Amino acid sequence: MEFRIDLIDTKVECCEAYDMKSLEAQIEKAIELNKALMLDVHAVSHQTTFDPRSEKMLYSAMIHFRLKK
Secondary structure (H helix, E strand, C coil): CCCCCCCCCEEEEEEEECCHHHHHHHHHHHHHHHHCCCEEEEEEEEEEEEECCCCEEEEEEEEEEEECC
16 A cells, blocks of 8 residues: 655635735735645735625735745
């Protein structure tokens, strides 16, 4: 029986919130969780849009993680 472990090379996560403080908290939590998988942040992109249903600004972020070198 062969036991083989493959590492995750790259991963992308999305976060959304109605205020910047909550979005920052979600990003920090995602970073901490991915440290356990030996992934570092490669890039973060963000966007702000208006949500007409809630009549609030909606903040979103995409976090690209890559394997630590």
